[in-house]
Amino acid sequence: MxxxxxxxxxxxxxxxxxxxxxxxxxxxYMSGDVDLISATVNFLPSIGWFYFxxxxxxxxxxxxxxxRYIRLVFMLxxxxxxxxxxxxxxxxxxxxxxxxxxxxxxxDLGLSLTYYIQYNIFALGYSYFVYSLERQKRIQELExxxxxxxxxxxxxxxxxxxxxxxxxxxxxxxxxxxxxxQYYSExxxxxxxxxxxxxxxxxxxxDKDNGMVNLKNEIHYLHNLIDIHQLRFSNELQxxxxxxGPVGDHKIPPLVFITFVENALKYGELKNRNxxxxxxxxxxxxxxxxxxxxxxxKKVIEKSSGIGIQNxxxxxxxxxxxxxxxxxxxxxxxxxxxLTLYV
Numbered sequence: 001m002x003x004x005x006x007x008x009x010x011x012x013x014x015x016x017x018x019x020x021x022x023x024x025x026x027x028x029y030m031s032g033d034v035d036l037i038s039a040t041v042n043f044l045p046s047i048g049w050f051y052f053x054x055x056x057x058x059x060x061x062x063x064x065x066x067x068r069y070i071r072l073v074f075m076l077x078x079x080x081x082x083x084x085x086x087x088x089x090x091x092x093x094x095x096x097x098x099x100x101x102x103x104x105x106x107x108d109l110g111l112s113l114t115y116y117i118q119y120n121i122f123a124l125g126y127s128y129f130v131y132s133l134e135r136q137k138r139i140q141e142l143e144x145x146x147x148x149x150x151x152x153x154x155x156x157x158x159x160x161x162x163x164x165x166x167x168x169x170x171x172x173x174x175x176x177x178x179x180x181x182q183y184y185s186e187x188x189x190x191x192x193x194x195x196x197x198x199x200x201x202x203x204x205x206x207d208k209d210n211g212m213v214n215l216k217n218e219i220h221y222l223h224n225l226i227d228i229h230q231l232r233f234s235n236e237l238q239x240x241x242x243x244x245g246p247v248g249d250h251k252i253p254p255l256v257f258i259t260f261v262e263n264a265l266k267y268g269e270l271k272n273r274n275x276x277x278x279x280x281x282x283x284x285x286x287x288x289x290x291x292x293x294x295x296x297x298k299k300v301i302e303k304s305s306g307i308g309i310q311n312x313x314x315x316x317x318x319x320x321x322x323x324x325x326x327x328x329x330x331x332x333x334x335x336x337x338x339l340t341l342y343v
Contacts, residue, residue: 045085045086045089053075053127054123057120058127082116083109083112083113086112086115191228201213213253214248215252215283217254218252219281221258222241222258222261226241239277240278243282244283246284246285256316260339261277264335268297272295278294279292290341292338323341323342323343324342
């Protein structure tokens with residue numbers, strides 16, 4: 001940042017050095033003499049007025065039409081101030097007695113007006129130049145952000161397309177397996193059917209009612225998920241699942257609670273009768289409260305990436321922006337998650 005400011009000062013000093021040097025060189029060529037005091041009286045207030053115009057008088061006029069005419073009136077009204085500043089410098093260098101007529105002299109008034117208009121035009125042009133650069137920078141940043149969003153949207157659409165193709169194939173296959181499994185094991189067939197229903201729910205739930213599903217449906221498929229895991233572990237999982245309240249009155253994004261429970265089933269130690277997986281879901285007219293606590297496995301082969309939970313929170317940001325609370329407690333032995341949706 002300091003290097004940027006230093007570079008800006010050097011550029012401005014170089015420009016004014018070239019501008020003043022060229023002007024004095026032309027004056028010397030025309031008259032054969034250069035009056036440095038006269039040059040100081042003319043250039044010093046003019047350059048100062050240039051920066052006054054850049055940073056105060058003309059700042060923001062190109063982005064706000066309302067203030068342009070007001071600033072123009074100010075420019076006309078401030079000319080006497082500029083003229084008096086030049087007059088004051090002449091008094092300092094030449095003395096009061098010799099310059100008393102300067103302030104009302106037609107020639108000196110015209111000279112002051114010339115410098116005033118010239119350097120106001122310089123300030124106006126420089127302000128527009130800075131405004132154009134900033135505007136172009138904002139446009140480029142906006143285009144870059146839009147491009148990133150387009151790429152992200154393409155990735156999302158591509159992933160969503162893959163998510164639709166693969167599960168459709170899988171649950172159609174599962175339905176076929178279900179038909180064959182009925183001849184061998186009713187329990188196996190029923191769990192295959194439940195898995196197929198969960199997969200269909202995970203896809204079709206996104207397309208109904210603006211991506212919202214009835215809480216009762218979420219609970220139904222949550223039971224299916226638990227039943228499938230019980231089959232995997234020969235019904236040895238210790239799960240305490242309780243639902244209270246009018247669950248049929250609420251809608252939520254699909255797979256919210258299922259994702260949290262699936263995470264607990266994957267990373268929890270659930271075969272201890274003294275420490276079951278505890279799931280509580282309580283619905284009231286004002287809110288939905290969800291509680292999930294599991295004892296953690298001592299050795300976890302696959303570490304959680306957290307992607308599933310992050311996706312749930314992003315979907316909650318869309319549907320319940322500012323209207324939900326998530327509290328997680330990661331203790332040495334237990335992991336607890338509490339989610340409150342304010343409806």
